[in-house]
Amino acid sequence: MKKAKKIAGVLLSLICILTIIFLVWAVPAYKPNFDVEAFIKSNEKVKIQIDRNIVINPLDKKAEKGVIFYPGGKVESSAYIKIASKIAEKGYRVVITPMPLNLAIFGKNKAEEVIKENSDIDIWVIGGHSLGGVMASDYAYNHLDKIKGLFLLASYPQEKFNFKDKDIKALSIWGSEDKVANLDKIKSSKNIMPNDTVFVEIKGGNHGQFGSYGKQKGDGEAKISEEEQQNITSEYIVKFLDIIK
Template identity: 75%
Template sequence: MKKTKKILTTVVTILIIFAAVFLVWANQSYKPNFNVEDFIKSNDRVTIQIDKNIVINPKDKKVEKGFIFYPGGKVDPKAYIPIASKISEEGYRVVITPMPLNLAIFNKNKADNVIKENRDIKVWAIGGHSLGGVMAADYAFNHTDNIKGLILLASYPQDKNNFTGKNIKTLSLWGSEDKVAKLDKVKSAKNILPSDAVFYEIKGGNHGQFGSYGKQKGDGEAKITEEEQQKISAEYIVKLLDKINK
């Protein structure tokens, strides 16, 4: 009896230590490398509201389509405001969804609430960066009634999610200097994505420059600027959003 109690105490102690270490690791997120308040004040082409989600709308344009964005793992969602703003100013609502512990795996269905709270938007695309893209793809696979576009930034669907028979416009972008993502899986995703999916390698881009949070640990050195990488990405994303219909 004493031996069993000792074993249980040891197991509980190990679990508590593991949980504490995990929480410390998860909370060490990548922060925006720009002043968020100054960016919002200086941007005269979009409105940016930060609440439970980050909602970005174009000024002086009628919005009919929306793009739900899941952040990369351990990245502060505000770090994606610059690229999201570039997309939004072309006439789209972009909703960046904060995740528990900055890990989309803990709330892959966050898009449910976004869609419910934005009933004026009738056509939706979803996407994400890195881990966020994996979870966005999982959501899209199970919600093609609402989701008409899928955008993957340095990301790919899980093997179980075979989109070849799905009617969903798809875009996959990655940087040639990315040393974080498994680029073999990013590229081989052609086998489980629709035949008309667009795959494009951004020459000189890396993993972290899809967001604005500085260099990510283990990433390659980019040969183009963050601004250039996000400009190219936004152009491709807007082209996809232009094509999706209800």
């Protein structure tokens, strides 16, 4: 009898998991709000290659540091090409990793393949937007031998991952008008982040404008443009990358 109940419980859990996966799959992902192909062709500052991952390199120099970028939940990876290009043009290789079902929770170790496939890069920083940032934090915590820096856009680490005494640099950025992320958790993450972490609130920024996919459901109205928010964000990320050794 106990065995039958155990089997029934396992089956019920499996059905619930499969139902959740199906519902997630059925909900359309946020797509880029710009012509990706035209942007790639017209960009004269970076080289953008799309294969299993999106790899962006500067055209005027060889990148010596790499950035792994995890997309936000239910957002197509190509929606981050614009902000990633702003970072890459300053001399860095940026690799955006598409996620299964567009959810980083199903691909939090994607950074592993990126590092292996880009063996010419010795210094790596990882980060992401929203859910992507949470999963990037997970990877960074468990691979401190490979990751030198962590940046979070409208995101925060899980509480069980305390970076206080860890040898890693960190940057956290969010928008003042963000109505999607839990801003209290973002701000309170100071308690588990390295003491020298840089925390930045972008006045007038919201949640969705860290990517280029239009208005996100439930988000606040931004008081600055998408381009301005991404310019500010990329400038902070580039300054952050400059100090990583």
